[in-house]
Amino acid sequence: MKDPERCRAVFLDLNGTLILPLLADNPGEYQLIAESIGAVALLSTAGFVCPVITVQSRIEKGIYSEADFREWFESFRAAFAEKGASIVGPYVCPHRNRTPCACKKPAGLLYQRAAAELAIDLAASFVIGDTREDLEAARGLGCRGILVRTGWPVGGEVEVLADHVADNVLAAARWILASTGRPNQALHPTAAGAIVRGRG
Numbered sequence: 483m484k485d486p487e488r489c490r491a492v493f494l495d496l497n498g499t500l501i502l503p504l505l506a507d508n509p510g511e512y513q514l515i516a517e518s519i520g521a522v523a524l525l526s527t528a529g530f531v532c533p534v535i536t537v538q539s540r541i542e543k544g545i546y547s548e549a550d551f552r553e554w555f556e557s558f559r560a561a562f563a564e565k566g567a568s569i570v571g572p573y574v575c576p577h578r579n580r581t582p583c584a585c586k587k588p589a590g591l592l593y594q595r596a597a598a599e600l601a602i603d604l605a606a607s608f609v610i611g612d613t614r615e616d617l618e619a620a621r622g623l624g625c626r627g628i629l630v631r632t633g634w635p636v637g638g639e640v641e642v643l644a645d646h647v648a649d650n651v652l653a654a655a656r657w658i659l660a661s662t663g664r665p666n667q668a669l670h671p672t673a674a675g676a677i678v679r680g681r682g
């Protein structure tokens with residue numbers, strides 16, 4: 483049963499889920515996966531808040547800076563908002579794999595931070611991502627996890643961690659809407675704002 487005081491979220495991975503290539507030397511090289519904006523627009527309209535949770539190890543490696551990444555993300559967010567698709571964040575782990583940290587997926591820290599800031603009901607929420615770490619994070623948080631096929635190739639041992647496997651983020655969003663029935667009556671403020679801007 484959904485907590486009426488809290489909103490539902492779809493936590494979105496970035497590289498391999500919303501954008502490609504998987505690795506770039508400069509954030510300006512990232513291109514939208516074609517279905518991304520339509521997918522987020524559907525979720526926003528249905529009242530889901532969509533925080534972007536991402537590991538950007540290239541920041542700690544010094545390939546690009548966190549400031550450059552965040553600046554690029556603002557233009558990325560604006561491209562979504564123009565179409566009524568509202569993304570929140572980014573919630574970023576800037577650390578490389580070998581660096582022990584509390585924020586790297588599958589740790590739940592960044593998701594929990596978003597949940598606290600945005601009053602998210604984790605038990606009524608979803609994670610969409612392309613890797614084992616996204617799905618393990620979902621399990622740890624009590625969210626449902628959806629694996630998309632647009633990023634890193636993964637095998638059956640990862641697929642079994644998913645509640646659903648989708649060709650891309652749009653198919654994942656449609657599955658979420660089909661499995662949750664009626665849209666929320668009360669839109670999350672960020673989602674409602676995006677719709678108003680999108681129509682304006």
Ligand SMILES: [Mg+2]
Binds near residue numbers: 613
């Ligand atoms: Mg990814």
Ligand SMILES: [Zn+2]
Binds near residue numbers: 575576577583
């Ligand atoms: Zn980290």
